[in-house]
Amino acid sequence: MDLNLAGSLTQVLPVEDDSHIGHARRTARKLAEDLGFDEVDAGRVSLVVTELATNILKHAVHGEIHLRSLPDSSPGVEVIAVDRGPGFDPTHGLADGFSTRGTQGIGLGAALRQAQVFDVHSDSRGSVLLARFYPRQAPVQDRRYGVSHHSLHNDPACGDLWAICARDQTVSVLVIDGLGHGPVAEEAALAGADAFSRHAMEEPGSVLDAIHQQMRGTRGGAVAIAQYDGAQRRLQFNGIGNIGALLIGGEKPRGLASHPGIVGLQFRRVPTVAYPDCGGQLLILYSDGLQSRWNLRDYAGLAFRHPAIIATVLHRDYCRGKDDVTVLVITLETSDDRR
Incomplete structure (x- = not known):
């Protein structure tokens, strides 16, 4: 199958206080809607961005949400949470109920379930979490x-x-x-x-x-x-x-x-x-x-x-x-x- 991907800039949204969570959520939802996501699919993007931005504030104090459109036969949305916090063990952090701060611990579990593509790298330098979303009815072939x-x-x-x-x-x-x-x-x-x-x-x-x-x-x-x-x-x-x-x-x-x-x-x-x-x-x-x-x-x-x-x-x-x-x-x- 022929494929042509043209360069798109990464949109960087700082996460440094509670107001930035709402801004990141609204910005991500608009990107999804502009790409043709319906209300349910745009809601999945909003939910995960909210959870990832909240986790940044709770565990790393500050960081960024990176957004990018994924041009393909079925356009997608890429969300990446970036921080320089203390890091965590992904084998525990992705399980519902696990929390290092006494919260409900549902954020990363929700991201894992809602995104078609999810991955994470975390060490003492900080954490980077990836979530890619495509419309539910579209065939998904994630490009590596x-x-x-x-x-x-x-x-x-x-x-x-x-x-x-x-x-x-x-x-x-x-x-x-x-x-x-x-x-x-x-x-x-x-x-x-x-x-x-x-x-x-x-x-x-x-x-x-x-x-x-x-x-x-x-x-x-x-x-x-x-x-x-x-x-x-x-x-x-x-x-x-x-x-x-x-x-x-x-x-x-x-x-x-x-x-x-x-x-x-x-x-x-x-x-x-x-x-x-x-x-x-x-x-x-x-x-x-x-x-x-x-x-x-x-x-x-x-x-x-x-x-x-x-x-x-x-x-x-x-x-x-x-x-x-x-x-x-x-x-x-x-x-x-x-x-």
């Missing part, structure tokens, strides 16, 4: 990808952009970082994304050439293109500029090398590099708004969590706070994984 996508200072214009295109067993992934930030950087990124949408299934070097031509006359930017063939379990990669890229899942992480230059202005064309036997591994792409010195092995069990959890944990702990930032994590699935 996650994105944490933020503009500097919550500017409505973002110079970072991502996209995913899938056809049969081939998945093509794009991350662009337009030079600087704000509307001019966004203009450059949008030009490149337009070219990607039309050429995504071509060889990555050819896709990069098309993006370069489309970005001429703009500020230009850094571009990374990764294309995975699930039938052959092979990844191809081509990148220009400072988009970081890693493959995780083998004996040790493999860095995917980008080359100097500015797409849209000037760069030296380089051959696409192929990486065999990548089935089941994680591909992580990130713009330079994220620090590069991190290691998933420092987080026990994180590599086995949902990609949306991984992307959010990395953003929480390694965002520079000086630029737009995008972290995209995708599981490279084979045909056997989809059965």
